[in-house]
Amino acid sequence: MECFKFFIIPVTMLVLSLASNPHMGTASNIESQGRALLQWKTTLQKQQPFITWTPKTSPCNWIGITCRAILSRRNHHHAMATITRIQLGEMGLEGKLETLNFSALPSLRVLILNNNALQGSIPATISALTKLTYLDLSFNNITGIIPPELGHLTKLKMLWLYDNQISGSIPHEIGYLVNLHEFDIATNHITGFVPLSLLNLTNLSLLSLYQNQISGYIPHEIGQLVNLKEFYVFLNNITGPITPNLGNLTKLEHLFLYNNKLTGSIPAELASLVNLRRLDISKNKITGSIPTWVGNLTNLEYFSISTNNMDGFIPREIGNLGNLALFDISVNQIIGSIPHSIGNFSKLEYLFLFTNQLSGSIPSSLGNLKDLLQLRLFDNKYLSGSLPPQIANFTKLYQLDLFNNSFYGTLPPDLFKRLTLLQYVVLGCNNFQGPIPIGLKNSTNLIRVRLERNNFTGDISESFGVHPDLDYVDMSFNRLYGTLSPSWGQCLNLTSFKISGNKITGSIPSEIGRLPKLQLFDISSNDMVGEIPKEYNMYIFHLNMSNNHFSGTIPPELGHLSSLQILDLSSNNLSGRIPVELENCLDLSSLKLSSNNLSGNIPFQLGNLNLHEVLDLSYNLLTGEIPSQVGKLIELQELNLSHNALVGQIPSSFQYMRGLTSLDLSYNLLNGPVPKLNHFLQKAPIGWFTHNEGLCGQVIGLPPCPSPSQSKDHAKKHNKLINVTVIPIACIVSLICLMLVVTLLYCRRKRAVIHESSEIVHGGAIFSIWNFDGKEAYKEIVKATENFDEKYCIGAGTFGTVYKVTISSGETFAIKKIQKIGLEDQADEQSFKNEVQALTQIRHRNIIRLYGFCSTNEFNFLAYEYMDGGSLRAILRSEDGSREFDWIERANIIKDIAHALSYLHHNCVPPIVHRDITSNNILLDEEHKACISDFGIAKPLNPNSSHWSMLAGTYGYMAPGIYIYL
Numbered sequence: 001m002e003c004f005k006f007f008i009i010p011v012t013m014l015v016l017s018l019a020s021n022p023h024m025g026t027a028s029n030i031e032s033q034g035r036a037l038l039q040w041k042t043t044l045q046k047q048q049p050f051i052t053w054t055p056k057t058s059p060c061n062w063i064g065i066t067c068r069a070i071l072s073r074r075n076h077h078h079a080m081a082t083i084t085r086i087q088l089g090e091m092g093l094e095g096k097l098e099t100l101n102f103s104a105l106p107s108l109r110v111l112i113l114n115n116n117a118l119q120g121s122i123p124a125t126i127s128a129l130t131k132l133t134y135l136d137l138s139f140n141n142i143t144g145i146i147p148p149e150l151g152h153l154t155k156l157k158m159l160w161l162y163d164n165q166i167s168g169s170i171p172h173e174i175g176y177l178v179n180l181h182e183f184d185i186a187t188n189h190i191t192g193f194v195p196l197s198l199l200n201l202t203n204l205s206l207l208s209l210y211q212n213q214i215s216g217y218i219p220h221e222i223g224q225l226v227n228l229k230e231f232y233v234f235l236n237n238i239t240g241p242i243t244p245n246l247g248n249l250t251k252l253e254h255l256f257l258y259n260n261k262l263t264g265s266i267p268a269e270l271a272s273l274v275n276l277r278r279l280d281i282s283k284n285k286i287t288g289s290i291p292t293w294v295g296n297l298t299n300l301e302y303f304s305i306s307t308n309n310m311d312g313f314i315p316r317e318i319g320n321l322g323n324l325a326l327f328d329i330s331v332n333q334i335i336g337s338i339p340h341s342i343g344n345f346s347k348l349e350y351l352f353l354f355t356n357q358l359s360g361s362i363p364s365s366l367g368n369l370k371d372l373l374q375l376r377l378f379d380n381k382y383l384s385g386s387l388p389p390q391i392a393n394f395t396k397l398y399q400l401d402l403f404n405n406s407f408y409g410t411l412p413p414d415l416f417k418r419l420t421l422l423q424y425v426v427l428g429c430n431n432f433q434g435p436i437p438i439g440l441k442n443s444t445n446l447i448r449v450r451l452e453r454n455n456f457t458g459d460i461s462e463s464f465g466v467h468p469d470l471d472y473v474d475m476s477f478n479r480l481y482g483t484l485s486p487s488w489g490q491c492l493n494l495t496s497f498k499i500s501g502n503k504i505t506g507s508i509p510s511e512i513g514r515l516p517k518l519q520l521f522d523i524s525s526n527d528m529v530g531e532i533p534k535e536y537n538m539y540i541f542h543l544n545m546s547n548n549h550f551s552g553t554i555p556p557e558l559g560h561l562s563s564l565q566i567l568d569l570s571s572n573n574l575s576g577r578i579p580v581e582l583e584n585c586l587d588l589s590s591l592k593l594s595s596n597n598l599s600g601n602i603p604f605q606l607g608n609l610n611l612h613e614v615l616d617l618s619y620n621l622l623t624g625e626i627p628s629q630v631g632k633l634i635e636l637q638e639l640n641l642s643h644n645a646l647v648g649q650i651p652s653s654f655q656y657m658r659g660l661t662s663l664d665l666s667y668n669l670l671n672g673p674v675p676k677l678n679h680f681l682q683k684a685p686i687g688w689f690t691h692n693e694g695l696c697g698q699v700i701g702l703p704p705c706p707s708p709s710q711s712k713d714h715a716k717k718h719n720k721l722i723n724v725t726v727i728p729i730a731c732i733v734s735l736i737c738l739m740l741v742v743t744l745l746y747c748r749r750k751r752a753v754i755h756e757s758s759e760i761v762h763g764g765a766i767f768s769i770w771n772f773d774g775k776e777a778y779k780e781i782v783k784a785t786e787n788f789d790e791k792y793c794i795g796a797g798t799f800g801t802v803y804k805v806t807i808s809s810g811e812t813f814a815i816k817k818i819q820k821i822g823l824e825d826q827a828d829e830q831s832f833k834n835e836v837q838a839l840t841q842i843r844h845r846n847i848i849r850l851y852g853f854c855s856t857n858e859f860n861f862l863a864y865e866y867m868d869g870g871s872l873r874a875i876l877r878s879e880d881g882s883r884e885f886d887w888i889e890r891a892n893i894i895k896d897i898a899h900a901l902s903y904l905h906h907n908c909v910p911p912i913v914h915r916d917i918t919s920n921n922i923l924l925d926e927e928h929k930a931c932i933s934d935f936g937i938a939k940p941l942n943p944n945s946s947h948w949s950m951l952a953g954t955y956g957y958m959a960p961g962i963y964i965y966l
Contacts, residue, residue, distance in 0.1 A: 030067070030081045034059035036104035037083075044095035049088070064088040070107070082107040089114040089136070096120035097142075103128040114160070115139040122166075127152040136160040138184070143167070146185070151176040162186035162208060170209075172197040184208035186232060191215070194233075199224050210256065211235040218257075223248035230254040234280070237261060242281070244269040251275060258282040258304070266291055266305075278302040282328065285309055290329065295320040304328040306352065311335065319344040328352040330376070335359070343368040354378045354401070361385025367393045378403035378426065387411060392418040399424040403450065410434035416443050428452040428474065441465040452476040452498070460504060466490045476522070477501035484523075486511045493517055500524040500544070508533050508545075523548070524568065532558075532569065539563055546592065547571040554593070556581040568592040570616065573899075573907070578617070580605045594640065595619040595845050597907065602641070607632040612659060616640040619845040626670075628653045635659040642688075643667040643845070650675055650695070667691040667849070667865075673705045674698065690811055691851075691865070701810055778854065780807050781815055781861065788817065795871065795920070804866060813851065814867070818860040836862070842908055846900035848923060848933040867931060869924030876919060889928050896930035897922060 037059060041050050052063045058081075060067035066085035084107055093116040102108075102125045111129065114136045121144025122137065132153050142164040150159075151173025158181060167189040174183070175197025183204060190212035198207075199221040207228060214236040222231075223245030229252060238260040246255070247269025255273070258280045265288030266281070273279075276297050282304045289312025290305065300321050310332040319341025321327075327348060334356040342351075343365025350373060351366075359382035366375075367390020375394065377383060378401045386409030387402075394400075398421050408431040416422065416439030425440070428450040435458035436451065446467045452474045459482035460475070470491045481503040488497070489511025497512070500522050507530030508523065514535055520542040531552035532545065541563045550572040558567070559581025565588060574596040582588070583605035590613040591606070598620040606615070607629025615636055622644040630639070631653020639657070642664040649672035650665065660677060666688055674689060674697035686701030696705040784805045785792045795802045800818040807813070836853050843849075849865040872893065875881040897917070904912045914921075914932060921934040 036101040040100040043099040049091040085110040110134040124149040148173040158182040160184040175200040182206035187211040208232040235259045247272040282306040307331040326350040331355040374399040376401040401426040404429040416440040423447040426450040436463040472496040474498040496520040498522040541565040544568040559584040571595040604629040614638045618642040638662040640664040814864040816862040846896040867923035872922035873919035893930040
């Protein structure tokens with residue numbers, strides 16, 4: 001606001017003359033000015049702000065217009081009215097400045113048109129306003145360049161052009177504005193260098209050039225602006241070092257250089273800026289350490305050097321800055337401990353030390369910062385120790401972020417009782433232990449809580465209450481137990497709920513599924529039971545319930561979740577079919593249903609989805625052919641259909657799946673050629689296709705596919721071979737059966753069992769590993785083991801010896817050989833029959849898979865999948881093996897065994913008891929997945945009858961697989 005001083009006598013004369021003759025001096029000057037403004041008014045789109053602008057009233061009475069009475073040059077007793085101020089800021093003006101006749105306003109001192117919708121460029125004719133001292137065109141849509149003619153306005157003191165779309169460079173003529181005090185052209189598209197002529201404005205107190213595209217160095221001549229108090233040049237492309245000449249600006253109070261590309265260290269000359277209150281050089285490429293002289297800038301209230309490449313220690317002299325409200329040195333490479341002197345920041349509200357390499361513990365002096373609002377120390381991996389109890393003094397704190405450090409110990413018990421204003425609690429990825437302080441339950445202001453990857457313990461149902469503002473909670477990978485409380489359903493703003501990797505039991509409360517804003521729900525790797533809830537809101541996009549004990553079927557209602565992107569129900573006890581309604585989840589990118597008991601065909605509707613990450617249906621009981629529609633998933637990266645009973649050929653449409661990086665079809669009944677998958681097959685491991693009936697093709701390790709003529713000849717030979725061998729083999733089987741029977745009743749039962757097993761074998765639930773008859777299979781076994789040489793023996797079970805056999809196709813199996821001693825040896829024959837019966841009826845990821853069986857006059861054979869890891873007993877007996885066998889792996893093996901026994905006892909009809917669960921009968925694969933083997937004394941039970949059982953199995957050992965019915 002400019003002030004005008006007048007002598008008392010002339011002013012009195014002017015007022016009296018205007019009062020006695022109101023029309024005096026208005027005929028020519030004020031009328032021409034009014035006509036110019038009315039003409040400009042007609043070019044503006046909105047007329048409502050100018051309701052008082054009419055020809056019938058004096059312009060001095062118009063809204064936004066200020067007049068001043070001046071003496072005529074010819075007659076000093078004659079007063080003239082003239083427009084000196086136009087103030088139309090925030091009036092909603094829409095139009096252009098070019099239509100305003102500036103030459104008609106020669107006495108204008110102030111022109112304020114900020115916060116409107118003016119368009120077009122700044123006209124060169126504005127130079128006619130030679131008496132202008134204040135020009136504010138900020139917050140408009142003005143385009144074009146700054147006209148050089150603006151340099152003619154030599155009386156300008158304030159020039160504000162910020163927040164427009166002005167482009168080009170700053171004209172050198174600006175340097176002629178020797179009276180300019182404030183120059184603000186921030187937030188435009190100004191480019192080029194800062195012109196040296198601008199630095200002639202020695203009266204300048206404010207220079208604001210921020211958020212443009214200014215490049216080049218900060219000129220050394222900036223040191224000439226000795227009256228400068230505020231210098232804003234952030235959010236540009238300025239390079240080079242910080243000029244030491246900034247140290248000449250001893251009146252400087254605000255220095256904002258952030259978001260540029262400045263290099264070098266902080267010059268020592270800046271120590272002269274003793275009046276500095278705000279210093280921000282963050283988000284550059286500054287190097288070096290924090291200078292100790294910063295402690296002399298005792299007026300500093302705001303200090304930020306974050307996101308640079310600075311190193312060294314935090315100097316203890318920093319404690320002299322008692323007026324600091326913000327101290328931010330985050331995202332650097334600062335080392336050492338937090339100095340005790342930081343506790344002197346008695347007015348500090350924001351302390352940001354995150355993403356450095358600080359070490360040591362939190363000093364207790366931090367408890368002095370009673371005005372602290374935010375404490376952010378995350379990502380300092382060497383910052384350790386327990387939290388000092390003084391941290392509970394931050395009664396105004398609303399954000400506590402200690403994520404990803406090495407803090408340990410228990411939390412102060414009264415932490416959350418005193419910090420009642422906390423909104424953000426981030427303690428994840430540390431080593432905190434013990435219970436979650438009970439005060440958190442009553443923290444009703446919580447918005448975000450992250451406690452993941454610690455060692456917190458306690459009952460989850462007692463740790464949280466009702467938090468109406470809670471948006472995000474993550475308690476994953478702790479040791480929490482208990483059940484989920486229905487009160488979570490009252491956290492109506494909750495969008496993300498993650499509690500995986502704990503020991504949570506019970507079922508999912510239906511109230512959680514009905515949360516109106518829930519988007520991410522992850523309860524994987526717990527011990528939860530029950531069925532998958534059917535109700536979820538339409539916004540949920542991430543649903544992970546894997547690795548629990550959920551049973552029942554997959555609810556078709558999940559198909560109504562149109563926003564769903566990730567669905568993971570793997571490693572549960574789900575059964576039934578895959579619901580076709582999932583085809584409605586068009587945003588689904590990852591679908592994991594592996595390691596369940598799902599049956600039926602793969603729905604062809606899955607091919608209509610937009611899956612581009614993972615489709616994993618492995619380790620189930622799926623049958624039928626692979627739908628050709630799966631080939632429509634051209635962006636899919638991982639496809640796993642292994643360990644099922646899929647038949648037929650791999651669809652030729654797979655050749656269009658250009659996104660595939662992983663394809664596992666092993667352990668199925670597939671045959672025929674592997675489709676050409678671009679360059680994918682050149683790197684494909686044979687393990688992705690092994691254990692099928694007859695795949696062939698370009699994969700290294702698979703046999704080449706025969707030509708069409710070869711296929712016809714092979715078919716003829718195959719038919720002839722069947723005719724020649726079927727009858728003799730049938731006779732041999734009959735003779736074997738006759739040798740094993742004692743009575744006609746036993747004979748009939750024997751035939752029934754063999755007939756049943758034969759039907760199972762040829763029916764597709766279990767399949768033969770050879771494509772030729774039993775005699776050839778026997779020869780293959782004898783040849784591969786060099787007539788059962790001991791060097792191929794890998795173990796001995798209760799009722800036989802086990803050999804590792806690699807047949808001519810390259811596939812490896814475990815063959816159990818049961819020697820027939822005589823007709824009187826009924827026990828071994830019964831164990832063979834038991835094992836065949838048991839393993840042809842069951843299918844589970846934690847039970848050894850039977851691929852086939854055969855019988856000769858001397859031996860019975862069982863062909864199993866080969867487990868690379870050997871037996872659990874062998875690992876535990878090995879000093880090296882047991883040392884590497886950590887408790888997590890041991891616990892996982894216990895879970896695998898429990899899953900298998902639960903399946904045998906509760907999912908098989910009739911139930912099956914193993915009766916000999918020992919460490920020798922637990923086999924492991926390469927990844928230490930456990931499978932139960934040796935079903936020689938297994939026994940099916942009728943649940944509706946009474947049973948008693950003799951002790952059976954390994955001598956001196958009571959197996960957990962034994963049920964005793966009384």
